[in-house]
Amino acid sequence: MEVFNDYAGIDKTAFLNYIAKQLSPDVTTLVATLDELATRQGALTAAADAVKDRELAAAELAAAKDQAKAILDAATAAATDAAKKEAELLTREDDLIKAEQTFSEQAAAEEKKLAALALQLHAAQDDLTAEQEKLRLAQEILARDREALDARIKAFQDKVAALSV
Secondary structure (H helix, E strand, C coil), X not given: CCCECCCCCECHHHHHHHHHHHHHHHHHHHHHHHHHHHXXXXXXXXXXXXXXXXXXXXXXXXXXXXXXXXHHHHHHHHHHHHHHHHHHHHHHHHHHHHHHHHHHHHHHHXXXXXXXXXXXXXXXXHHHHHHHHHHHHHHHHHHHHHHHHHHHHHHHHHHHHHHHC
């Protein structure tokens, strides 16, 4: 509706008719347009926020990937170290097993030697015991023979003494 006349003035009748008939729908349309603009502005802001969130998420993803790579590198290094240590331990275990076997063999050989020496010692001890028994018997015989000799010497001296008188 046109409220201006040809002389660049406001036509009061047309203006009042406009207010009476057209102003309310125009205000309603204006309010609806303002609401739609606010909604669209919110949608644009939401889109901008989504773009910012995506950029932030991409940065966090890159940081997480870097952190995961660092953790993976550390885990790989730890696994490598563990494998080296395991290999060293297996080598040491093999060396200990070999040393134990060598020691066991040496101990068995020494035990055999000691057993042979023990048999020799028992045999020597038995021989010594037999020799001691022989010596004891010989000492007894010697003591009896000495007593007999002493008795004969005494008897001879008694005879010699009896002849001299």
